[in-house]
Amino acid sequence: MKVKLQTKNLNVWYGNAQVVRDFTIKIPEKRITAIIGPSGCGKSTFLKSLNRMVELVPGARVSGEVLLDGKNIYDRDVDDTEIRWKIGMVFQKPNPFPKSIYENVAYGPRIHGIAEGERLKHLVEESLKKAALWEEVKDRLNISAFELSGGQQQRLCIARTLAVNPEVILMDEPCSALDPIATTKIEDLIFDLKRNYTIVIVTHNLQQAARVSDYTAFMYLGKLIEYGRTEEIFERPKNKQTQDYVMGRFG
Amino acid sequence: MKLETRRKLSEELEDLKSKTIKMSSLAAAAVEKAVRSLARRNVGLAKRVIKEDDKIDALEIEIENKCMHLIALQQPMAKDLRIIGSCLKIITDLERVGDRAADIANITVELAGRPLVKPLVDIPRMAELAVGMLRDAMRAFKEENSLLAWGLGERDDEVDRLAHQVTRELFSYLVEDPRKTSDAFRLMLVASFLERIADHATNIGERVIYMERGERVKIN
Numbered sequence: 037m038k039v040k041l042q043t044k045n046l047n048v049w050y051g052n053a054q055v056v057r058d059f060t061i062k063i064p065e066k067r068i069t070a071i072i073g074p075s076g077c078g079k080s081t082f083l084k085s086l087n088r089m090v091e092l093v094p095g096a097r098v099s100g101e102v103l104l105d106g107k108n109i110y111d112r113d114v115d116d117t118e119i120r121w122k123i124g125m126v127f128q129k130p131n132p133f134p135k136s137i138y139e140n141v142a143y144g145p146r147i148h149g150i151a152e153g154e155r156l157k158h159l160v161e162e163s164l165k166k167a168a169l170w171e172e173v174k175d176r177l178n179i180s181a182f183e184l185s186g187g188q189q190q191r192l193c194i195a196r197t198l199a200v201n202p203e204v205i206l207m208d209e210p211c212s213a214l215d216p217i218a219t220t221k222i223e224d225l226i227f228d229l230k231r232n233y234t235i236v237i238v239t240h241n242l243q244q245a246a247r248v249s250d251y252t253a254f255m256y257l258g259k260l261i262e263y264g265r266t267e268e269i270f271e272r273p274k275n276k277q278t279q280d281y282v283m284g285r286f287g
Numbered sequence: 288m289k290l291e292t293r294r295k296l297s298e299e300l301e302d303l304k305s306k307t308i309k310m311s312s313l314a315a316a317a318v319e320k321a322v323r324s325l326a327r328r329n330v331g332l333a334k335r336v337i338k339e340d341d342k343i344d345a346l347e348i349e350i351e352n353k354c355m356h357l358i359a360l361q362q363p364m365a366k367d368l369r370i371i372g373s374c375l376k377i378i379t380d381l382e383r384v385g386d387r388a389a390d391i392a393n394i395t396v397e398l399a400g401r402p403l404v405k406p407l408v409d410i411p412r413m414a415e416l417a418v419g420m421l422r423d424a425m426r427a428f429k430e431e432n433s434l435l436a437w438g439l440g441e442r443d444d445e446v447d448r449l450a451h452q453v454t455r456e457l458f459s460y461l462v463e464d465p466r467k468t469s470d471a472f473r474l475m476l477v478a479s480f481l482e483r484i485a486d487h488a489t490n491i492g493e494r495v496i497y498m499e500r501g502e503r504v505k506i507n
Contacts, residue, residue, distance in 0.1 A: 242362075242364065243362050246364070270364050270365060270368070271364075271365065271368060271369065271501065272365065272369070272500075272501025272502075273365055278365075279365045279366060282364040282365045283293070283363070283364050283365045283366060283367050284293045284296075284364070285293055
């Protein structure tokens with residue numbers, strides 16, 4: 037199994053508060069890795085540090101390494117825009133641009149100069165197909181993205197991420213604002229995407245982590261407590277804190 | 288202060304465990320009564336054992352339903368999940384123990400009115416050992432004591448040894464007097480049923496270790 041992304045002794049501070057502590061993990065290629073842990077444990081910050089999005093937070097400071105295919109993304113010679121293109125992110129609440137469905141997906145490839153004209157049209161269609169949204173929107177690509185349902189908006193955001201051809205997709209609670217049916221669609225989609233992409237998903241929903249992921253990491257107070265195959269974490273965790281958390285007996 | 292969380296699940300799991308323990312008590316008592324019915328040629332007792340097997344079967348269904356409900360409604364994880372998974376397996380073993388007890392009781396009925404081909408010495412001894420193993424396996428389950436479960440392996444060897452001895456002995460009776468073939472064969476079956484009951488107790492011991500530690504082991 038090839039390691040796609042790894043962190044070595046990663047620390048993140050917001051001002052004086054340390055949010056991620058000495059975090060070392062290897063994330064396998066074309067697998068789904070879930071990060072679980074109680075609120076405030078640093079999951080989202082950790083996720084944001086994986087594509088340098090954390091640097092956009094005022095007062096944030098990072099030490100340690102995040103290696104994409106062995107190359108530290110925090111090295112001086114690395115362009116953070118390019119990194120966020122290779123390592124895309126899907127957020128908790130769907131956040132489409134106030135533009136048409138088509139423009140939402142076409143925006144990234146256009147500004148990155150990936151495609152234009154017919155090729156761009158084709159790329160938009162492919163991205164919407166990969167995000168399992170094409171059939172629902174193909175006849176109304178010019179309507180505003182806000183006319184879509186929450187679940188469709190989230191799939192549109194996934195299509196937008198896919199359009200710039202990322203290698204890794206980070207998902208921060210991608211279903212927390214969705215109903216169970218929309219959640220199921222996103223989960224099926226995540227599962228399909230694993231064929232071509234490395235996915236890291238932060239979730240509060242333990243059942244979701246259990247259903248979709250291959251590997252699960254339990255995080256507490258900024259630290260990685262336990263990391264292993266998902267079935268092991270949920271069936272026979274080694275660590276007492278992990279066990280208490282997955283059993284819902286965390287006090 | 289430790290928050291008390293998932294109280295309902297904890298209570299439901301306690302109830303699940305006590306129902307499983309109750310089922311094991313019925314199964315163990317059935318084996319004892321079945322062997323007693325054979326030793327004392329008590330057909331009435333044997334018939335009661337056969338009838339009471341229905342209670343064990345009904346309890347199995349009740350416990351299985353409870354396990355399915357808990358999985359569906361509570362989404363248990365880690366040790367909670369292992370407790371439920373273990374109960375689902377244990378009740379299958381217990382149901383089979385009940386069936387073997389009824390099988391022994393049936394043999395009592397079939398042998399009614401005929402003298403036994405030999406005095407029963409090793410068979411009651413086997414029954415005592417097998418029932419003792421079953422009770423200890425369930426004590427290990429109740430107390431979540433995997434050390435106690437580990438000890439069952441050696442005792443199972445002793446039951447196997449006795450089963451072998453009984454079979455050999457009955458075989459010699461059978462060779463001496465072919466008219467005794469059918470009855471000797473029935474007693475051989477009783478020995479093999481008791482040997483199976485000890486195996487079920489051993490299986491339960493293995494489930495207890497899995498339940499407590501998450502490790503799959505063979506203790507025999």
